[in-house]
Amino acid sequence: MMQPQIILLKEGTDSSQGVPQIVSNINACGAIADAVRTTLGPRGMDKLIVDNSGKATISNDGATILKTLDIVHPAARTLVDIAKSQDAEVGDGTTSVVLLAGEFLKQAKPYIEEGVHPQVVIRAFRRAAALAVDKVKELAVQIKKSDPEEQKSMLLKCASTSLSSKLVAHQKEFFSKMVVDAVLMLDELLPLNMIGIKKITGGALEDSRLVDGVAFKKTFSYAGFEMQPKSYSDPKIALLNVELELKAEKENAEIRIDNVTEYQKIVDAEWKILYDKLEKIHLSGAKVVLSKLPIGDVATQYFADRDMFCAGRVVEEDLRRTMKACGGSIQTSVGNLKNNVLGTCQKFEEIQVGGDRYNLFTGCPQAKTCTLLLRGGAEQFIEETERSLHDAIMIVRRAMKNDAVVAGGGAIEMELSKYLRDCSRTIAGKEQLLMGAMAKAFEVIPRQLCENAGFDATNILNKLRQSHAQGGRWFGVDILNEDIADNYEAFVWEPSVVKINAITAAAEATCLILSVDETIRNPKSSQEGGGGPPGRGRGRPM
Ligand code: ADP
Ligand code: MG
Secondary structure (H helix, E strand, O other), X not given: OOOXXXXXXXXXXXXXXXXXXXXXXXXXXXXXXXXXXXXXXXXXXXXXXXXOOOOEEEEOOHHHHHHHHOOOOOOHHHHHHHXXXXXXXXXXXXXXXXXXXXXXXXXXXHHHHOOOOHHHHHHHHHHHHHHHHHHHHHHOEEOOOOOHHHHHHHHHHHHHHHHOOOOOHHHHHHHHHHHHHHHHOOOOOOOHHHEEEEEEEEOOHHHOEEEOEEEEEOOOOOOOHHHOOOEEEOOXXXXXXXXXXXXXXXXXXXXXXXXXXXXXXXXXXXXXXXXXXXXXXXXXXXXXXXXXXXXXXXXXXXXXXXXXXXXOOOOHHHHXXXXXXXXXXXXXXXXXXOHHHOEEOOEEEXXXXXXXXXXXXXXXXXXXXXXXXXXXXXXXXXXXXXXXXHHHHHHHHHHHHOOEEEEOOOHXXXXXXXXXXHHHHOOOOHHHHHHHXXXXXXXXXXXXXXXXXXXXXXXXXXXXXXXHHOOOOOEEEEOOOOEEEEOOOOOOEEEHHHHHHHHXXXXXXXXXXXXXXXXXXXXXXXXXXXXXXXXXXXXXXX
């Protein structure tokens, strides 16, 4: 008699398991790595991604590319996540981390296919990754913090290495100086949100400038503003969340009237309310009045007559930054404009940048802050410049907190590869082969750097292996001369945390993917979520 079939899961459930499932996940991750492969390094190419609303993004940054791609494969999303976390944690090395994870998996694939248990691979990889991280810590060169000159030159080198693989590589000296100056202006905690970045289309990249204070665009100018002074020293600054416009009161009350005189009374009352407010502001002694809400033409004219400056509709973030930098607090009424709620700064001025007017507050007493005004031709270009500078800023912050550096351009990866290969010789059993596989995987970085530059990768890698075997620990790819060079001497420096984080994250992702041997997709969630994990595509922020 035939046995009845046992049904565990709902009809239509798609489940695949076992070795084929692991291999298929590895292949998916390989495809992700291939998507960003060509962007690595100074000679890497950029990607132009057009999303479904037609917005074009040009980028060289691994995390940005993967975020924009909207990947749905559940295992491959792991790689997107490590790129994002690398971006959040250290800010740079996002392409490298994806490539490393992809290569670890690729090296593991033949062993999995031949029937080595995934847990054996995982154990070996974990051990190798821990050894590699320890080795990076051991190799990293400490830079003396006590010497400001030396520290600054170290920061400049890290910033310029980070920028050398970006669209703005030609201007890397200009921008690395700007980035380092910007970070040095901050206080000890180096808060990222105290560096404002404003993008202004037009002009050349070199017209970009660094303002040591707050700067923001004036969104609205009413009649009368031409008469206002455009520059003050040591002004008092009123920060308001108050609407200074005539029509303001009519939304607050409903009044029924039946003759003209009463209407006139109401109009007069409205004027009086407005003038009362304006007078209080004037009497407070404030010279610069900023408000989140509109400041209308009557108010603008009133302030202009009294040698005061005003700007309405200031973006909340800018107003907060002004408050943090200049002191004072944001007021929702004008009843209590005492000195302690007014901010101040050494110099206020309004200047013309491109087609826009900018308000600049410099010499701020309270918080250390600065603003980058970026100029450039196309919008996409400025946006990519902003992302590149963000990477460099993160790198400089990292390097300040943690002042150990290693040489880039594949040098540290080659040294790790050699070290792991040496270590593997000392252990017996399957683990030896697996650690050797990981050693081989590290070579992906220098190989890809060569390939992206059009070099003969086999030839250069042979030279690198040879020089590392002879003790040249900082030898890496020389991008300019199609050769190898001591990249420590050549000042291709990267903070060691970038590498440590990349190795740990890539190894974790590899182990995670290898440990998944079954994907079960139940029919309901695949209908709703379009195949992704449940919850996606329903307005949840990603
Ligand atoms: P990631 O997103 O991983 O930072 P990048 O495209 O920025 O990717 O490339 C970084 C790689 O390029 C690093 O391995 C770094 O060492 C290498 N690199 C940067 N500048 C140079 C240089 N001048 N010469 C050789 N390699 C470089
Ligand atoms: Mg980079």
